[in-house]
Amino acid sequence: MASLQEVARRAKVSIATVSRVLNRSDKVVPETRAIVEQALRDLGYRPSRVARRLRMKDGRAHLVGLIIPDIQNPFYAEIARGVEDAAYAAEYALLLCNSDENPDKESFYLGVMRDESVDGIILPPFDEADAAVADTIKTGIPVVCVDRSLARARTDLVEVDNYRGAHEAVSHLIARGHRHIGLIEGRTQVSTSRERRRGYLDALAEHGLAPKKEFMRAGDFKQESGRILANELLGLRKPPTALFVCNNLMTVGALAAIHQRGLRVPQEVAVVGFDDLPWAEALDPPPTVVRQPAYNVGQQAMELLLKRIMEPTRPPVTVRLLPELVIRRSS
Amino acid sequence: MASLQEVARRAKVSIATVSRVLNRSDKVVPETRAIVEQALRDLGYRPSRVARRLRMKDGRAHLVGLIIPDIQNPFYAEIARGVEDAAYAAEYALLLCNSDENPDKESFYLGVMRDESVDGIILPPFDEADAAVADTIKTGIPVVCVDRSLARARTDLVEVDNYRGAHEAVSHLIARGHRHIGLIEGRTQVSTSRERRRGYLDALAEHGLAPKKEFMRAGDFKQESGRILANELLGLRKPPTALFVCNNLMTVGALAAIHQRGLRVPQEVAVVGFDDLPWAEALDPPPTVVRQPAYNVGQQAMELLLKRIMEPTRPPVTVRLLPELVIRRSS
DNA sequence: CGAAAAAATGTAAACGTTATCACGCCGATT
DNA sequence: AATCGGCGTGATAACGTTTACATTTTTTCG
Numbered sequence: 001m002a003s004l005q006e007v008a009r010r011a012k013v014s015i016a017t018v019s020r021v022l023n024r025s026d027k028v029v030p031e032t033r034a035i036v037e038q039a040l041r042d043l044g045y046r047p048s049r050v051a052r053r054l055r056m057k058d059g060r061a062h063l064v065g066l067i068i069p070d071i072q073n074p075f076y077a078e079i080a081r082g083v084e085d086a087a088y089a090a091e092y093a094l095l096l097c098n099s100d101e102n103p104d105k106e107s108f109y110l111g112v113m114r115d116e117s118v119d120g121i122i123l124p125p126f127d128e129a130d131a132a133v134a135d136t137i138k139t140g141i142p143v144v145c146v147d148r149s150l151a152r153a154r155t156d157l158v159e160v161d162n163y164r165g166a167h168e169a170v171s172h173l174i175a176r177g178h179r180h181i182g183l184i185e186g187r188t189q190v191s192t193s194r195e196r197r198r199g200y201l202d203a204l205a206e207h208g209l210a211p212k213k214e215f216m217r218a219g220d221f222k223q224e225s226g227r228i229l230a231n232e233l234l235g236l237r238k239p240p241t242a243l244f245v246c247n248n249l250m251t252v253g254a255l256a257a258i259h260q261r262g263l264r265v266p267q268e269v270a271v272v273g274f275d276d277l278p279w280a281e282a283l284d285p286p287p288t289v290v291r292q293p294a295y296n297v298g299q300q301a302m303e304l305l306l307k308r309i310m311e312p313t314r315p316p317v318t319v320r321l322l323p324e325l326v327i328r329r330s331s
Numbered sequence: 332m333a334s335l336q337e338v339a340r341r342a343k344v345s346i347a348t349v350s351r352v353l354n355r356s357d358k359v360v361p362e363t364r365a366i367v368e369q370a371l372r373d374l375g376y377r378p379s380r381v382a383r384r385l386r387m388k389d390g391r392a393h394l395v396g397l398i399i400p401d402i403q404n405p406f407y408a409e410i411a412r413g414v415e416d417a418a419y420a421a422e423y424a425l426l427l428c429n430s431d432e433n434p435d436k437e438s439f440y441l442g443v444m445r446d447e448s449v450d451g452i453i454l455p456p457f458d459e460a461d462a463a464v465a466d467t468i469k470t471g472i473p474v475v476c477v478d479r480s481l482a483r484a485r486t487d488l489v490e491v492d493n494y495r496g497a498h499e500a501v502s503h504l505i506a507r508g509h510r511h512i513g514l515i516e517g518r519t520q521v522s523t524s525r526e527r528r529r530g531y532l533d534a535l536a537e538h539g540l541a542p543k544k545e546f547m548r549a550g551d552f553k554q555e556s557g558r559i560l561a562n563e564l565l566g567l568r569k570p571p572t573a574l575f576v577c578n579n580l581m582t583v584g585a586l587a588a589i590h591q592r593g594l595r596v597p598q599e600v601a602v603v604g605f606d607d608l609p610w611a612e613a614l615d616p617p618p619t620v621v622r623q624p625a626y627n628v629g630q631q632a633m634e635l636l637l638k639r640i641m642e643p644t645r646p647p648v649t650v651r652l653l654p655e656l657v658i659r660r661s662s
Numbered sequence: 663c664g665a666a667a668a669a670a671t672g673t674a675a676a677c678g679t680t681a682t683c684a685c686g687c688c689g690a691t692t
Numbered sequence: 693a694a695t696c697g698g699c700g701t702g703a704t705a706a707c708g709t710t711t712a713c714a715t716t717t718t719t720t721c722g
Contacts, residue, residue, distance in 0.1 A: 001470060003708055014672045019710060029670060049446040050385045051708035054677050063447075071411055072609070077403045084402075084429055088436065093443045096427035098415055105419065112424045115380040116394075139332060252610050259613075277610070278403070279583050282590075284615030334678055345702045350680060360700065382678030385707050 002043035011039035022047065053117050058140075059309045064302070065095040065113040067106060067123040069221075075248055075275045075294050076124075079146060082298020083122055090306055092119070099126070101187075101221070107132040114139060120305045122298075124148045127189040142308040146301045149191050156304040157318045158297050162192045165290040165323035166199025166244070169272045172288070173242045174207050176331060178270060181209075182233040182240035184254060186221040186247055193218075196246050196274060215240050219250055226253025234261055234269065241269060242331070248275035251287060255330075259284075271330040286328035293321050333374035342370035353378065384448050389471075390640045395633070396426040396444040398437060398454040400552075406579055406606045406625050407455075410477060413629020414453055421637055423450070430457065432518075432552070438463040445470060451636045453629075455479040458520035473639040477632045480522050487635040488649045489628050493523045496621040496654035497530025497575070500603045503619070504573045505538050507662060509601060512540075513564040513571035515585060517552040517578055524549075527577050527605060546571050550581055557584025565592055565600065572600060573662070579606035582618060586661075590615075602661040617659035624652050 008015040013032060021028050021036045028036070039045075053061045066083050068076040080096065087094050095118060099106040103126055110132050113121055120142035125133045128151040137143050137153050144156040173181050183200050186193045197216075204211050217232060219225030226245060230253065233240055245251040251273030255265070263269050265285050276291040277283065300319050308314060339346040344363060351359050352367045359367070370376075384392045397414050399407040411427065418425050426449060430437040434457055441463050444452055451473035456464045459482040468474050468484050475487040504512050514531050517524045528547070535542050548563060550556030557576060561584065564571055576582040582604030586596070594600050596616050607622035608614065631650050639645060 005708075015709085016673075016711080017671060020671090023710080027670070032671080046442065046446055048385070048448065048708055049443070050381055050448050051677090052710080054379070054381045054385055054679090054707090055709045055711090056677085071402060071415075072405070072408045074403070077408060080402055081429070088439075093426065093440070093447070094428065095424065097425065098412070108419075109424070111377065112380070115377055116424070117379065117381050252613050255613050279608070279610070279614070282583050282586050282614050283610070284613060336678075346679085347681085347702060347704090348700085351701090354680080358700070363700085379678055382707090383680080385677090385709090386679045386681085387707085 002045045003048075004045075007036070007039045007043055007045050010043060011036045058117075059119050059312070061117055061119045062092050063095060063116065063118050064092055064305060065097070065109070065116075065118045065121040065123075067097045067099050067109050067113075067121065069099055069101045069124065071096070071098055073249060074278050075292065078294035079298035079301075082295040082300075083302045084298075086299045086302035086306075090302075092302075092306075099123075101126065103130075103132065106130075110136045114141065119309050120144065122146055122301045122305055125150045127187075128191050129189075140312075142305060142312065144301045144305045144308070146297050147192060154316045156301075156308060156316045158301045158304065158321065159318065160192075160292045160297065160321050160323050162195035162323070163199040163202075165274065165292070165325070166196040166246075167203045168199075168323075168325045169274070169288075169290050170200050170203035170244055171207075172325060172327070173244065173270060173272060173331060174203065174209070176242075176266075176270065178240075178242040179209060180212075180238070180240040181215065181242045181244055182230075183216045184226060184229045184233070184243060184245045184250055185216070185218050186250070188218050193246060200244055221247050221249060223249040223253040223256075226250025227257045228253075230254035230257035231261075234258070234263070239269075243269060243271045245271065245273045248273060248277055248289075251275070251289070252277070255283070255287065265330050272325075273330075276326060280326075280328065285330050288328045288331040289326050291324045291326045293323070296321055333376045334379075335376075338367070338370045338374055338376050341374065342367045389448075390450050390643070392448055392450045393423050394426060394447065394449050395423055395636060396428070396440070396447075396449045396452040396454075398428045398430050398440050398444075398452065400430055400432045400455065402427070402429055404580060405609050406623065409625035410629035410632075413626040413631075414633045415629075417630045417633035417637075421633075423633075423637075430454075432457065434461075434463065437461075441467045445472065450640050451475065453477055453632045453636055456481045458518070459522050460520075471643075473636060473643065475632045475636045475639070477628050478523060485647045487632075487639060487647045489632045489635065489652070490523075490649065491623045491628065491652050491654050493526035493654070494530040494533075496605065496623070496656070497527040497577075498534045499530075499654075499656045500605070500619075500621050501531050501534035501575055502538075503656060503658070504575065504601060504603060504662060505534065505540070507573075507597075507601065509571075509573040510540060511543075511569070511571040512546065512573045512575055513561075514547045515557060515560045515564070515574060515576045515581055516547070516549050517581070519549050524577060531575055552578050552580060554580040554584040554587075557581025558588045559584075561585035561588035562592075565589070565594070570600075573597075574600060574602045576602065576604045579604060579608055579620075582606070582620070583608070586614070586618065596661050604661075607657060611657075611659065616661050619659045619662040620657050622655045622657045624654070627652055 004015040008018045097109040122144045124147040146158050217229040245254045273289040335346040339349045428440040453475045455478040477489050548560040576585045604620040
């Protein structure tokens with residue numbers, strides 16, 4: 001509440017001097033410095049981030065934005081934690097928003113972030129052609145993409161090797177003797193979905209298995225669609241003996257569908273999911289999954305963003321992290 | 332990026348006029364209004380929230396802070412969603428931070444929020460005596476407490492009837508025939524913990540059961556402590572036949588401990604947890620829990636905060652929501 | 663000792679808004 | 693005809709910082 005003005009008055013110096021002792025920039029003679037510091041303490045002065053941000057050019061707001069589809073999805077919650085911890089370590093605050101995979105919300109929040117003059121933004125773009133994000137990048141705000149990539153713009157990117165994860169998962173099922181493997185994928189506009197599908201197809205092909213159209217279903221990443229699609233697949237005349245489900249929520253939905261049909265896992269139908277689940281060990285059965293290093297994704301994204309803020313012209317880099325197949329009892 | 336200045340120049344009017352057409356306050360003659368609006372569009376003008384916030388007195392930043400212990404805890408994630416949705420509906424942005432139940436982090440973020448001149452703050456206080464929160468309230472920033480209450484300060488509060496929830500849970504176990512019921516509670520400085528313990532004790536007393544010290548253990552709300560304490564209880568010479576576990580993470584930990592010991596649920600040991608779990612249905616077994624209306628807590632907190640922002644002198648209110656006993660297969 | 667150089671401090675502009683006040687113009691009132 | 697109100701607008705002072713520049717004080721040294 002106390003402003004520079006008041007501190008200056010109390011210390012009987014000019015506001016410039018106070019500002020100087022605060023920013024330890026120019027030299028201030030020890031005596032005055034002491035006086036000013038005393039006044040600072042007496043008044044419990046705290047600089048206004050708002051005024052500071054208005055005055056200064058880019059990159060020193062110590063505020064970054066994070067837009068994620070849904071904080072209730074543990075995958076994104078884990079990313080968020082990674083970002084947050086790295087931000088806190090660098091004394092940055094975080095403006096966190098849920099886009100709900102809704103372009104309008106994403107747009108709204110991108111606008112807010114521009115208008116708040118954040119130092120940078122971290123997000124998984126809605127899809128490869130995300131126009132709102134492209135526009136934001138044009139304004140010059142540093143953007144780091146996580147999880148999903150953007151087709152046109154060249155930004156820093158932290159992604160996971162989705163192809164490899166899917167390939168390993170499906171190879172694992174094949175190694176377990178499965179020949180009829182169903183695929184439940186997410187929205188196909190999203191780059192990760194397509195990579196996972198490629199991994200699935202290639203793994204099949206490498207083992208001389210022909211993909212079947214009717215075994216491949218696309219959902220929307222949500223639990224309910226996992227349930228519905230698993231039901232469809234298991235309701236076929238010749239159903240698959242194994243399911244590869246392309247994200248965490250849909251995996252839970254698929255398991256629910258399987259339970260509902262009274263099928264035993266993995267004896268009657270095996271399941272491998274993408275994304276680990278926080279309480280996987282307590283699930284029935286604990287599912288085999290492709291675990292993404294989500295915390296690292298967030299952490300590295302924040303570190304990349306900090307680097308870019310410091311050095312805006314640095315050429316964009318892509319960090320590709322490796323997923324890990326965690327074999328539990330559903331396969 | 333375009334400022335009022337530039338718009339004014341292009342429309343050949345003063346910045347005051349531009350500001351007027353933006354804030355539709357004073358009258359502007361239709362002709363000039365049209366010209367200005369055209370200029371606004373041409374330049375793609377967006378007002379700077381930062382400048383606006385600096386200039387205006389309290390309550391119009393359209394920015395509120397939310398501090399929660401851990402976004403990875405589904406209970407808080409659900410609260411956060413409730414807050415976020417209500418905020419978005421009112422076109423407020425959210426500054427979200429994790430305190431990790433760490434007073435220093437909480438303090439840091441409270442500071443950030445002061446310095447950002449947020450319109451208000453929503454949080455579960457660290458404990459009843461939370462000094463950092465008390466100080467923040469003194470500065471005049473509207474604060475709404477959720478989940479936990481504050482001893483001294485009189486703030487708006489959205490809480491859940493913890494006593495009742497615990498009472499119902501334990502009564503349910505007693506009705507199922509249990510006479511030896513263990514309690515795994517959280518940090519006892521937190522008001523909710525004590526209320527839940529009261530509910531436990533009263534339910535026992537009402538059925539003529541004497542509480543046993545050795546059946547009551549206090550943890551720190553985290554999964555690991557649930558595991559450890561459940562192990563302690565089940566390792567007693569005469570172990571309890573049922574466990575009442577006072578939050579979600581500790582419930583998962585307790586279930587893990589039980590599995591590890593090879594005990595069958597609910598035949599050998601029954602469990603009732605506090606807080607619902609998002610994938611309860613997929614857990615083994617699906618646990619009986621006291622479900623808190625976390626989404627509503629968040630939503631109502633945000634609405635209360637908005638009211639207070641509009642009317643700062645309104646007397647504080649307490650909203651008490653009812654939990655619901657969801658009986659599944661662990662009891 | 664005095665002038666120049668160096669160091670410390672002060673002044674004021676700028677950041678992008680909102681809001682108060684003053685100004686000019688026009689029709690209406692005495 | 694002089695005055696008054698009202699209305700639309702423009703100038704300008706905040707808000708709380710940082711910083712370029714101006715000014716004052718101190719130090720250096722011939």
